[in-house]
Amino acid sequence: MSFKTFTLEVQTTQKCNLGCPYCYVANRDIHMTPEIFDKSFERIIQMMESSKTSELNLSFFGGEPLLNFELIKHITNRVRKLPIKTTLVLISNMTMITEEISDWLLENNVGVSWSFDGMGSDESRPLLPMLENQDKSGVPYKGILDLYDDKKDLILRHSDGCKVMIWSGNMHQMVDNLDFFIDWGIGHADYSIVRDDVWSKDDLVAFRGHIIDLADAYIDRLNKGINIGIGLFALATADSIIGLTQGKRNFGCFAGINGANMTPTGDFYPCARFASKSLMKMEEDYDFQYWAEQFKPINYDKCKTCDIVDVCNAGCTFSQVRNDNKPVDSVCELFHMIQEQAMRVTHELRDNPIYQQQVLSYFKENR
């Protein structure tokens, strides 16, 4: 198995200015220093060599990475000097964006992946009592939506899409949230389901109703001429096209096969989830090829007889490792529901020019 790109998550800090109940990263005052990054820099090069990758996709991860902006600048300067193609992305809640930071990100071609829960954010993403959560006159924001109203224009300079985690607590809001995002001027609501073993049978039954409603709303809004994309349908559609035309892809995600997470103390794990539990620390002799075989979706017995095996990526590697190295039943059920609705959306919108353009964009992006 060969990959072109090595994905490196750099955990610049474990500290965050939000107290999201579902977050798996411990909110602690542990920050990476430039010295720690520099000390581990050669190890990153070694990992790229041993995983046989030639390009670097580095994401600034946290906690909230903007709490360690000076390190982001240091790493950017260092990595940009490498004689290889590098892509840099900030994974952020964007609450700490300022004009200065915004200008710097644009000047240095650092992309942004914005995590934003939408209309329920005041409850799901509470601001902690920190200086960073006050406005210019020193008054604490009433909530994160109040803060975002203040910084909306700055945020939308960087991204017209946002990442929205869907779990049983907010699945009922998916349709209302879609309209909230449309009102906000967001073009792509990247809904992604939590792929852990946390969904009860009742949750799954309810989810099916909500995902059908979401598909109906998506079809309706596009037929009204509104251009908005929905991440979980887009990914299922793109994966289906690729799986049905090129055969099943032979990897699930980057974790431990062509990527890693670097912790604030300079240790490496397959991804941030593994790091959060200190599971599978990657020592010097870590064998990427071996773990690529262990995590290859087609090797799971359960997948071999599944009807959507060719178009499914089998879920989250971390969750599978914690589930005797096999896909989680509830997540398989969710994938079927999403797959079914993605195909219905494609059928019902096949004459819609906006949808046609969205489908083409999945591939234009990959050219």
Added chain:
Amino acid sequence: MSCNEDTNITIDELEDMLQEAKKGRAKVDKQYVDYKDKGQLFEYKIDFNEFLEDIDYILKAQNGK
């Protein structure tokens, strides 16, 4: 779409592949499993042949063919 970054294809390549897939060259004619035996909650309508037809239709509409 970052998960697919190592399987880059162009729209033209995709159109050719779709024609092959519709002939059964891709794995689209698999026998569907018995959902009850699989312990799944619902029986899902997942029709890969219809999906391929829809994508082919969309590409042709966008490329004016």
